[in-house]
Amino acid sequence: MVTESSALFRPVDPPDADIAREARARQSSLTKPAESLGRLEDLAVWVASCQGVSPPHRFARARAVVFAGDHGIARGGVSAYPPEVTAQMVANIAAGGAAINALATVSGATVRVVDIAVDADTDESVSSHKVRRSSGSIDREDALSQDEVIAALTAGRDIADEEVDGGADLLIAGDMGIGNTTPATVLIAAVTNTEPVAAVGRGTGIDDAGWIRKTAAIRDALRRARPVTRDPIALLRTVGGADLAAMTGFLVQAAVRRTPVLLDGVVVTAAALVANDLSVGASAWWLAGHRSTEPAHALALAHLRLDPLLDLSMRLGEGSGAMVALPILSGAVATLADMATFSDAGVSTRP
Numbered sequence: 001m002v003t004e005s006s007a008l009f010r011p012v013d014p015p016d017a018d019i020a021r022e023a024r025a026r027q028s029s030l031t032k033p034a035e036s037l038g039r040l041e042d043l044a045v046w047v048a049s050c051q052g053v054s055p056p057h058r059f060a061r062a063r064a065v066v067f068a069g070d071h072g073i074a075r076g077g078v079s080a081y082p083p084e085v086t087a088q089m090v091a092n093i094a095a096g097g098a099a100i101n102a103l104a105t106v107s108g109a110t111v112r113v114v115d116i117a118v119d120a121d122t123d124e125s126v127s128s129h130k131v132r133r134s135s136g137s138i139d140r141e142d143a144l145s146q147d148e149v150i151a152a153l154t155a156g157r158d159i160a161d162e163e164v165d166g167g168a169d170l171l172i173a174g175d176m177g178i179g180n181t182t183p184a185t186v187l188i189a190a191v192t193n194t195e196p197v198a199a200v201g202r203g204t205g206i207d208d209a210g211w212i213r214k215t216a217a218i219r220d221a222l223r224r225a226r227p228v229t230r231d232p233i234a235l236l237r238t239v240g241g242a243d244l245a246a247m248t249g250f251l252v253q254a255a256v257r258r259t260p261v262l263l264d265g266v267v268v269t270a271a272a273l274v275a276n277d278l279s280v281g282a283s284a285w286w287l288a289g290h291r292s293t294e295p296a297h298a299l300a301l302a303h304l305r306l307d308p309l310l311d312l313s314m315r316l317g318e319g320s321g322a323m324v325a326l327p328i329l330s331g332a333v334a335t336l337a338d339m340a341t342f343s344d345a346g347v348s349t350r351p
Contacts, residue, residue, distance in 0.1 A: 004233055008153055012255045012281045015049035023048035026055060029341040043287070043309075043329055044336035050260040050285060051169075055337040059170045059330060062109035063163050064100060064319040065250065066093055066174035067156075068126075069117030069243025072137030073221075074179025078214040080204040083134075083178045087120035090176060093318070094126055100174060100318040107326040111319075113176065114159060116152060117242035129155040135241035138183055139220035142238050149237040149245050156249025164257045171254050172289070172326070173247055174319025175267040178204070181294060184270035186218050186239045188296040190225040191273045192303050201266070201294035203315075232278040240274070247271035248278060255282035262289045262322040262329065263306070265315065266297035273300050287329070289322030290314060 023045040028034055035041060048056040068090045074083045092098050093113040104111045115127040119134035131152045135143040144152065163171060181203040189199045196218040206214060221239045228234035236245040248271045254261045256279075263269055263286050276283045288301055288308040293315045301308060309325040342349050 004150065008150070008157060008249070009252050009279055010256050012252070012279050012285070013258070014281060014284050015046070016052045017049065019052055019054050020045050020049035023054040023056070023336060026336060029343070030335070030339045031342055031345050031347050032339070037335060040332040040335060043332035046287065047260060047329070047333050048336065050258065052258070056333050057169070058333055058337060061167045062107065062170040062172070062326060063168040064104055064109055064111045064172035064174050064323060065159060065163060066100060066111065066113040066176050066318055067243045067247050067250070068113060068115050068176040069180065069241055070119035070134040070177055071179040071183055071241050072134055072141070073139060073182050073217055075137065076139070076213060076217055077210060078182045078203070078206070078217055079179045080206050080210065081178050083119060086176060086178050087118050087122060090115055090118055090122055090126060093176065094123065098318060099316055099320050100323060103320055103323040107323050108330070109172070109323065109326060116155060116246045129159060129246070131155060131242040131246070138186060138224065138239045139217045143183065143241045144237045144245065146237060148242060149233055152242040152245035153233070153249035156246035157253040159246070160250045160253035160257060164254070164259050169259065170326070171259055171261045172264065172319045172322045173250055173261060173268045173271070174264050174322070175243065175247065175317045177243055180241070180243065180267050182214055182217055183221070183239055183241050183244060184267040185294070185296040186221040186225055187235065187244065187270040187274060188266070188300045189218065189222055190229045190235060190239065191277070192299050194299055196222060199296040199299060201296060232274045236274060244271050248275045251275040251286065252279045252282050255279065255285040259285070261286045262325060263287065264289055264319045264322040265292040265317055266294040266300070267317060269297055269300040269304070273303060276304060289325035292321060
């Protein structure tokens with residue numbers, strides 16, 4: 001049976017299990033006590049299995065892609081910032097002035113921002129994949145039409161292809177959009193069957209009145225989501241948004257292209273939940289960079305069985321939490337790739 005998802009994406013193959021065994025065996029031969037590097041050893045083995053080679057290569061072109069989009073629900077007072085900030089921040093990221101740019105410089109990565117559904121005209125350099133201006137207000141209308149959700153998934157797929165074809169060997173997905181934690185929370189609550197009050201967070205820092213408005217909006221959107229929870233594409237169309245759908249396509253295609261991904265916060269992980277339903281096995285290619293302060297993020301990570309590298313009380317988005325985690329992952333790779341073995345170093349092992 002040919003489905004819309006199978007027409008868009010090829011099947012996902014798992015990381016190389018044989019290479020993982022080789023990498024694990026190499027770990028035991030390095031000049032250190034067995035398992036003394038803790039989780040770093042597991043991370044390095046994962047990278048080797050994704051790359052299909054042991055020892056693994058250091059990342060040559062780590063790349064963050066920030067997906068930008070506005071949401072009609074933001075006009076309902078669910079954010080501490082006005083919707084026009086999205087376009088302003090897209091320009092700021094493109095100019096190199098955002099947190100993600102500063103962190104990428106430290107981490108040895110580069111940043112790209114793409115306008116998927118910003119409610120403004122943006123520079124041609126970021127808008128070639130634009131699907132529409134803003135997504136619908138999900139408490140009372142669909143976020144997208146059927147044609148638009150397919151266009152957004154296709155845009156995400158094509159962006160992943162562009163990056164991998166351009167040499168990216170580690171991808172970070174980031175988000176930028178005022179109000180985007182509201183549809184993200186709806187997606188997570190729908191997939192995990194969680195009540196709104198257990199999932200709603202403070203987003204950009206809303207006060208109690210804003211939290212009440214946000215909870216009501218998520219409650220109303222969840223009522224609309226329930227009939228389509230088992231259909232990932234319909235779920236994105238109904239209560240997602242063009243940016244979330246593009247992130248979903250990006251994450252699936254990265255797995256198809258056998259390229260590891262560091263996930264960021266609640267918005268990206270909401271897209272990951274849907275992506276894993278859309279393409280079973282895709283999550284084997286993802287690593288959670290951090291756990292944010294959003295309650296829904298912890299729910300999504302638990303559902304995906306992903307253990308985040310960091311918990312620094314971050315809630316910015318942009319890919320910032322994942323970018324902070326990148327040096328840890330790079331360090332893990334360096335230990336497996338560059339350390340000497342007992343034999344090479346002439347170091348005695350236990351008698």
